[in-house]
Each structure stands twice: as structure tokens, then as C-alpha cells.
Amino acid sequence: MILTRQYILAISIVAIAGSLLYFFFDPSLSELFPKCIFYSLTKLDCPGCGSQRAIHALLHGNILQAADFNLMAVLFLPLLLYSAVVAVANAFFHQQWHQGIFYSTIFVKTVLFVVLIFWLLRNIPIAPLHWLSAEH
Amino acid sequence: MEYSTQQQQPIVPGTRPKNWLVESILVTIFCCLPFGVVGIVFASQVNSKYDTGDYEGASKASKEAAKWTKIGFFIGLAVIVCYALFILVLGGTAFWQARQNY
Numbered sequence: 440m441i442l443t444r445q446y447i448l449a450i451s452i453v454a455i456a457g458s459l460l461y462f463f464f465d466p467s468l469s470e471l472f473p474k475c476i477f478y479s480l481t482k483l484d485c486p487g488c489g490s491q492r493a494i495h496a497l498l499h500g501n502i503l504q505a506a507d508f509n510l511m512a513v514l515f516l517p518l519l520l521y522s523a524v525v526a527v528a529n530a531f532f533h534q535q536w537h538q539g540i541f542y543s544t545i546f547v548k549t550v551l552f553v554v555l556i557f558w559l560l561r562n563i564p565i566a567p568l569h570w571l572s573a574e575h
Numbered sequence: 576m577e578y579s580t581q582q583q584q585p586i587v588p589g590t591r592p593k594n595w596l597v598e599s600i601l602v603t604i605f606c607c608l609p610f611g612v613v614g615i616v617f618a619s620q621v622n623s624k625y626d627t628g629d630y631e632g633a634s635k636a637s638k639e640a641a642k643w644t645k646i647g648f649f650i651g652l653a654v655i656v657c658y659a660l661f662i663l664v665l666g667g668t669a670f671w672q673a674r675q676n677y
Contacts, residue, residue, distance in 0.1 A: 473658035477608060486612065487604045512604045522597045541596045544622040550596065551615045554603060558612070 444530050462498045466491040478573075486511060486558045489573030508573055511557045592637035594621035599644045606651025614644035 466472040477485035489508035496505035497513070506513045522541070528534040540546050561571035599614025617640035625633035 471662060473654055476654060485609065487606065487608075490604045509604075515600055515604065519597065519601065538597075542591055542594060542622055544619070544626055547594065547596055547615075547619040547622050550600065551612075551619050554600075554612055554615055 447526060447530050458494075458498060461491065461494045465495050467495075484558075484561045484573050486554050486561075488561075492573070507570065510571055511553065514553075591625050592621050592634045593641070594618040594637060595640035595644045598648075599640060602644050602647040602651065606647045606654075608647045608650060610643050610647030610650070614640050614647065617643060 460471075464471055472491050475485055475488050477483070478488055487509070490512040493505040493508040493512050496502075496508060497516075502513065522538060525534075525536045525538050528536055557571065560568050561573070563569075564572075594617075595614055596618040599611045599618055601611075602608070602614060603611030617636045620636035621633050621640060624630075624636055
């Protein structure tokens, strides 16, 4: 992924502003945040449902609570951070790191499998699986 | 070492097509729409087709992954902008009514 410095700076500004917003406002209490369209239409959780509340919990250091809202988002977080670090290193520190893992067929298939299975399981209202739901 | 026949070399492509995996994961998590999942499906095709030597197919899958990731991103963005406007109008109206009541 080749990101120019301008793009990275723009994304960083949006990320910092977003983090401040999600730190100071709790999406489960505030009306400031939009609800998931998929959930609004179907009353089913999408793979991203609960991520706003998960971010709020993460910014306050509650990893377990964040995992309760959206386990997948928390699991993917290190991956996204890794991608961000590589992008910054390449754009600002003259590195030529390659994100090989994102181009491994097995890895990408695993991501797809995880997303689809997570989507399916979190909508099954049985005791152990119910923990995966975003609990609207 | 000597080669008896000139071997037909496969077209060695310069770079793997971008598979949009990270972007489609982000759209899946933050835009709350199934379009990100479609992006991930095409992302997986980019790699598998490239590995089997189907460079044209990989390039097509890359374009599809880009398309669905962008669709998800822009619809998500539009929803956020519309919602923000809605909140502003609602808040503005409430503020105005509160002023009127004084």
C-alpha cells in the first residue's frame, strides 16, 4: 500500500479528531453517533456492529468490554496498526517495507472466513454465541 | 550449463495488484455495510488468481475490490454526513426553541 504523506496526514487528523470525539462521548449513551444501517434495516448485527462502542471502551483502556461489543474489531486492531506503521515508515522514513502478510493467499482467505463466521455466529441467539453480539 | 531449447518464460509481472484488504477491513468495521465484505471476497481472489498465474483475472479482481470498498466507504461517509446535518438541525431547532421560551 503506497500512501502519500498528504494522505497520511489527512487520515491522522481525522483519526485524532475521531479519537477525541469517541473518548469524550459514549456511543451507547449519546445520540451523536449514527446507528448501523444494516442493523436498522434488518435488526441483525453486521460484522462491524458495536465497533463505535468498542472504540470508546478501548480509548478508556477497557479491552474486555471492547471485545464484548465487537470481538472481531479488537482482533483486527493489531493488524490495522501494523499496516499504519508500515505506511508511515515508507512515507516518512524512506523505508521500503512490504506488507507481505496482506498478500498471502492463506491469510486473506482466513480474514474472509473469520468475517463471515463472525457475522453468522453473532446473530445466533444461543448462550455462548450471544456473547459475540453487539447487544444493541 | 546449456539450454537446448529456449524456454517459454511466463509473463513476469512487475507487481502484484493491490488487493485492498486493509481498506475493505476498515470499511467492514466502520461503515457497517456488507460492501466491505464483498471487498474482502475480491481481495482474496486477487491473491489466489495471481498465484495461479491468472494476472488478468487478478487485475480485474483488484478493480472490483477497489470498487466495492469505495462504494462502502462513500455510502458510509454519506450516512455520517447526513446524520451530522440531522443532529445539527435538531440541535439548532432545540436551541432556538429554548431561546424563544425565555
